Amino acid sequence: MILLHTLLLVFALAPSMQEMLSEYRLQLKANALYEHRAYRGAETAFRHIAALPEQKSNASASFNLACSLYMQGKYPESATLFALSTKPDSKQSEVRVKAIFNEGNALAMIAVGSNRKTEKQILFRQSLHRFKTVLLTDPGDNDAKINFEIVRRYLDELEKPEQASSSKPEKQHATPPPSDLSQDTAERLLKNAQQDESALMQRIPRKGNAAARGGKNNQDW
16 A cells, blocks of 8 residues: 555656656756847746746746846836836845846836936936845945946936026927936946846756855946
8 A cells, every 4th residue: 555655646746747847947948048148039938937827926937037138128028027026025035136126227227218308317216216225135235336326326417407598598408418428327237237147147056056146246237
């Protein structure tokens, strides 16, 4: 009877094991595509993973998909998914902080691409709030400090009172500051994000590693 019970248990677990192996292979494929900068393919693979019933409440699944979208310049959708990964979860607190940071990046990039001053201001304020949240969690986070300062300066420029011209009052515009500042900010954000693209993604643990590597780049961003 003991052997029979054992065989029945193995038989019952077999489908579950197959599903786990299939998911694991898909995760490896998605990681490989991301690391080779094949972001569109990585996005497709991560969407499959995030759609799995057991992954729908997993912050890492949304985080990985958001990173692949971010690297393609799909900032609005990536910001939404990063926000989904920021829900408090003691088991994934590290992912949550990284998601808040990357949401701040995405919001800043949306602002940079906007032509509407009011929208820019709102988005940059939201971005500042995300970086401030990270700094409240870890005051020594230099990456958050750098990005907070970049966005704060840009927002200050946007919110400077416009000087009225007595000779040509019609020339006043409710537009963003000079394009060179906008370009500098955009290039800075992109440069920081791309210095270590694979570091944006929450990876599964490798054999011999004490913990999974991943999350935001701790070098410069």
